[in-house]
Amino acid sequence: MARRATRTVRVGDIAIGSGAPVSVQSMTKTHTADVDETLAQICELAELGCQITRCAVPNRAAVQSLRDIVAGSPLPVVADIHFDHRLALAALEAGAQGVRINPGNMKDRVGLRAFYRAASQRAGVKVRIGVNSGSIRGRKGLEVCEHEGDLAELMVSETLEYCRDAEEQGLHNIVISLKGSDVPSTIAAYRLAAGRCDYPFHLGITAAGPPAASIIKSAIGIGTLLAEGIGDTIRVSMTGSPHEEVRAGLAILEALELRQQRGVEIISCPTCARCEIDLCELVEEVERRLDGLPLKARVAVMGCVVNGPGEAAEADVAVAGGREFGYLFLDGRKLRKVPAAELADAVVAEVRRLQPREDRA
Amino acid sequence: MARRATRTVRVGDIAIGSGAPVSVQSMTKTHTADVDETLAQICELAELGCQITRCAVPNRAAVQSLRDIVAGSPLPVVADIHFDHRLALAALEAGAQGVRINPGNMKDRVGLRAFYRAASQRAGVKVRIGVNSGSIRGRKGLEVCEHEGDLAELMVSETLEYCRDAEEQGLHNIVISLKGSDVPSTIAAYRLAAGRCDYPFHLGITAAGPPAASIIKSAIGIGTLLAEGIGDTIRVSMTGSPHEEVRAGLAILEALELRQQRGVEIISCPTCARCEIDLCELVEEVERRLDGLPLKARVAVMGCVVNGPGEAAEADVAVAGGREFGYLFLDGRKLRKVPAAELADAVVAEVRRLQPREDRA
Numbered sequence: 001m002a003r004r005a006t007r008t009v010r011v012g013d014i015a016i017g018s019g020a021p022v023s024v025q026s027m028t029k030t031h032t033a034d035v036d037e038t039l040a041q042i043c044e045l046a047e048l049g050c051q052i053t054r055c056a057v058p059n060r061a062a063v064q065s066l067r068d069i070v071a072g073s074p075l076p077v078v079a080d081i082h083f084d085h086r087l088a089l090a091a092l093e094a095g096a097q098g099v100r101i102n103p104g105n106m107k108d109r110v111g112l113r114a115f116y117r118a119a120s121q122r123a124g125v126k127v128r129i130g131v132n133s134g135s136i137r138g139r140k141g142l143e144v145c146e147h148e149g150d151l152a153e154l155m156v157s158e159t160l161e162y163c164r165d166a167e168e169q170g171l172h173n174i175v176i177s178l179k180g181s182d183v184p185s186t187i188a189a190y191r192l193a194a195g196r197c198d199y200p201f202h203l204g205i206t207a208a209g210p211p212a213a214s215i216i217k218s219a220i221g222i223g224t225l226l227a228e229g230i231g232d233t234i235r236v237s238m239t240g241s242p243h244e245e246v247r248a249g250l251a252i253l254e255a256l257e258l259r260q261q262r263g264v265e266i267i268s269c270p271t272c273a274r275c276e277i278d279l280c281e282l283v284e285e286v287e288r289r290l291d292g293l294p295l296k297a298r299v300a301v302m303g304c305v306v307n308g309p310g311e312a313a314e315a316d317v318a319v320a321g322g323r324e325f326g327y328l329f330l331d332g333r334k335l336r337k338v339p340a341a342e343l344a345d346a347v348v349a350e351v352r353r354l355q356p357r358e359d360r361a
Numbered sequence: 362m363a364r365r366a367t368r369t370v371r372v373g374d375i376a377i378g379s380g381a382p383v384s385v386q387s388m389t390k391t392h393t394a395d396v397d398e399t400l401a402q403i404c405e406l407a408e409l410g411c412q413i414t415r416c417a418v419p420n421r422a423a424v425q426s427l428r429d430i431v432a433g434s435p436l437p438v439v440a441d442i443h444f445d446h447r448l449a450l451a452a453l454e455a456g457a458q459g460v461r462i463n464p465g466n467m468k469d470r471v472g473l474r475a476f477y478r479a480a481s482q483r484a485g486v487k488v489r490i491g492v493n494s495g496s497i498r499g500r501k502g503l504e505v506c507e508h509e510g511d512l513a514e515l516m517v518s519e520t521l522e523y524c525r526d527a528e529e530q531g532l533h534n535i536v537i538s539l540k541g542s543d544v545p546s547t548i549a550a551y552r553l554a555a556g557r558c559d560y561p562f563h564l565g566i567t568a569a570g571p572p573a574a575s576i577i578k579s580a581i582g583i584g585t586l587l588a589e590g591i592g593d594t595i596r597v598s599m600t601g602s603p604h605e606e607v608r609a610g611l612a613i614l615e616a617l618e619l620r621q622q623r624g625v626e627i628i629s630c631p632t633c634a635r636c637e638i639d640l641c642e643l644v645e646e647v648e649r650r651l652d653g654l655p656l657k658a659r660v661a662v663m664g665c666v667v668n669g670p671g672e673a674a675e676a677d678v679a680v681a682g683g684r685e686f687g688y689l690f691l692d693g694r695k696l697r698k699v700p701a702a703e704l705a706d707a708v709v710a711e712v713r714r715l716q717p718r719e720d721r722a
Binding site: 001027028029030031032033038055056057058062080082083105132133134135136182183184187206207208209210212213215216217219220221223224227228237238239240242245248251252255256257265266267268269270271272273274275279280283284287300301302304306307309310311312313314 | 362388389390391392393394399415416417418419423441443444466493494495496497543544545548567568569570571573574576577578580581582584585588589598599600601603606609612613616617618626627628629630631632633634635636640641644645648661662663665667668670671672673674675
């Protein structure tokens with residue numbers, strides 16, 4: 001799928017835009033004023049594969065810690081700021097590689113422009129102009145938003161007005177976000193904006209809720225847009241740990257093949273009446289024993305011979321279960337018959353024997 | 362979003378196609394030969410909201426149980442049959458409201474046509490012609506499938522050839538599926554087929570793997586297509602319980618507003634340094650206490666005053682947390698200040714006071 005063409009914007013050493021891979025970000029949930037706690041969480045997120053972190057900066061105490069956080073962080077740090085442009089200016093002074101604002105809630109319009117000018121003077125600093133449906137509805141009243149199309153149009157036109165304002169002050173390193181708390185309005189807003197500007201897009205569903213609900217809403221909303229070539233950096237937001245946000249974000253990119261699979265991908269059938277073995281148990285065992293293996297490979301664990309051989313052709317190593325015996329496949333070729341009780345051992349051994357191969361899977 | 366226009370096909374009392382709501386289906390994972398066990402699982406799935414069930418029919422023992430399963434099932438039953446057209450004919454005799462085949466693995470082509478003719482004589486019976494990428498690759502060899510576009514083209518052209526064969530025998534109640542075990546090839550195949558026929562589509566990602574991986578792959582793959590108006594009935598397949606398949610399928614439709622929310626939808630923010638309360642705990646408590654309430658409503662549980670009031674405008678009941686007090690909102694209007702420790706009680710009480718209202722949320 002072709003990516004929508006955008007300008008490239010830098011946030012520290014990460015490029016955002018169609019000239020760069022789609023990046024994954026999250027947001028710390030510690031008190032930003034607590035440097036140690038916040039840096040510890042950023043390091044954990046970086047370890048998982050997170051590429052950009054955001055920290056809320058609600059007050060002076062938080063902004064005073066920001067310099068140490070930026071200095072110690074392995075990831076570029078974006079300061080999330082509301083209401084007060086002075087906090088945004090102070091975040092630039094502290095060395096933040098990005099600032100996220102919602103111009104609609106900035107109280108001092110003259111001060112906001114001073115911030116845009118200050119940000120435009122710093123290389124490698126981006127400003128995200130992030131509007132969400134709640135902030136639009138909250139200000140304009142419910143009555144104008146009867147249809148998702150109306151809301152999308154409002155969100156996009158308001159955001160692009162803000163961007164013009166920033167551009168007039170010389171700021172061009174702009175990323176925008178248009179988050180709805182429901183999936184259809186979010187998709188509609190980004191689709192609409194895609195044709196009207198060349199700013200890179202930060203994708204997410206805001207206030208998506210607890211993990212189970214958030215993962216489904218985010219995978220659909222972010223995934224649909226990415227599958228249409230729209231989106232340059234993503235954040236899965238959930239009322240839960242930021243670690244899970246990062247894992248879900250990476251999984252979305254991997255599912256769309258926008259990011260190399262890290263480790264072994266297991267494909268497995270849903271089982272049915274044809275299945276004569278305990279496939280769930282076999283998959284769990286294989287998954288557990290291959291977890292963390294630094295090898296890009298696809299492993300198929302199939303319950304029977306209906307789809308097994310076909311899926312085997314798409315996998316590096318595969319097994320198709322039978323009542324007493326299963327068949328082991330390597331690179332799509334049937335290798336040998338294996339007693340059912342030894343299938344897990346056989347699959348794991350074959351995968352471990354694979355040579356790292358860049359073009360695999 | 363406009364649905365792709367399709368013919369309408371009936372499977373028992375459920376209509377599939379653009380003239381009907383998108384339906385959710387699953388597949389029993391019991392031995393079909395065991396009538397009691399299979400019927401018990403079908404009843405559980407129906408209770409959760411599943412609308413169509415599929416049962417694998419791999420042998421005579423299974424087909425002999427099918428009559429009793431169909432007679433006792435609250436849902437239309439689709440028999441999943443491979444290799445042997447005589448099992449498909451017997452499934453029709455047993456009263457199955459649908460049969461799913463992959464014509465590519467049927468050994469007797471003359472017998473297959475006899476099955477098409479027999480199926481065409483039965484009102485309310487649909488045949489799903491279901492091809493998956495594994496079965497194509499397995500037969501054609503890997504070398505022709507270097508690009509996802511090639512594979513999609515192969516899957517679609519082969520499937521439409523099968524359909525022509527069936528139509529020549531008088532069968533028109535056809536649903537098709539084109540499942541890939543990866544998301545991009547699945548999306549590509551359905552998008553391609555969408556412009557070439559008016560058959561309703563059964564959507565799914567085959568061999569999607571264990572629940573965590575399957576939910577993300579299925580939400581993206583199924584969700585992207587539905588968000589483009591493509592797809593008429595869906596099945597989330599996972600190496601796990603069919604109950605989870607149904608829950609995930611329903612959640613996908615609800616997220617895209619293709620199905621009325623059942624019960625209370627909770628939206629909640631991801632928390633950040635601005636949050637002064639234990640939001641995860643508050644959300645979990647509210648979710649637990651409102652679970653199963655037969656009321657369509659949207660409840661926003663927000664950590665602070667930045668997005669709280671805006672999200673409140675989109676919710677029936679909302680709360681925005683603060684250090685000692687939070688604010689309670691009803692229909693977007695601030696109702697009152699509530700001590701932090703009493704927020705859960707206050708939200709639950711307000712939601713319980715809501716009248717059932719069809720146009721709510």
